[in-house]
Ligand SMILES: Nc1ncnc2c1ncn2[C@@H]1O[C@H](COP(=O)(O)OP(=O)(O)OP(=O)(O)O)[C@@H](O)[C@H]1O
């Protein structure tokens with residue numbers, strides 16, 4: 001049984017239109033919410049000595065569950081008392097505004113297209129309504145997302161917000177679709193690859209891993225989304241694997 005009906009698994013605009021399902025808020029005792037907490041813990045174990053401050057979730061292709069996983073894992077960090085900034089860096093297929101019911105007139109694109117002195121971060125970063133969690137929506141769709149994400153301004157922005165938060169979590173575009181994530185990953189402490197069970201092809205995962213290596217990103221692990229089987233709660237299962245020594 002699914003938590004909600006799956007429409008077109010391959011290319012879905014569901015979360016863009018209606019927001020991602022926040023099971024970690026709606027039903028924190030649900031086994032699926034517990035799985036998100038396990039993912040959080042395993043990511044933490046990947047870097048015990050040096051806490052991760054900037055992490056992104058990506059995938060090979062579209063609609064593999066990045067936005068759903070990113071928002072829920074970010075919430076589990078907030079729920080354990082960390083100050084979290086969740087950034088919608090998927091400038092082409094943004095979801096944070098619908099997920100948290102916040103406006104999208106201003107957002108990351110506004111930050112990246114304004115002079116640093118002109119930006120009042122308190123105007124663009126929004127309280128999500130979930131304790132400890134602030135969100136920065138994507139903002140209007142720009143003509144040049146890769147360029148913006150790879151800009152000096154993006155680096156300066158991340159440097160500016162890092163002291164304010166314990167962890168910055170980014171929802172970023174799929175690796176094989178656009179170059180945005182490759183451009184951005186060098187500015188981050190690590191990247192987690194979301195793989196959709198039964199949908200993502202092995203070759204696509206290998207290619208995505210290769211691209212992360214080329215961009216010198218640190219692959220922290222995999223989230224296996226939508227796993228069926230006995231361990232999968234309501235057909236909405238998540239698993240976590242380690243990535244660095246993968247082929
Ligand atoms: N485990 C799951 N079980 C059922 N439906 C799921 C699961 N994970 C994601 N979905 C659904 O699949 C669709 C795509 O999910 P989501 O938007 O989170 O993926 P995405 O990778 O961010 O997509 P995009 O590439 O468009 O940004 C949505 O309709 C979402 O509700």
Ligand SMILES: [Mg+2]
Nearest residue numbers: 066067090095
């Ligand atoms: Mg998405």
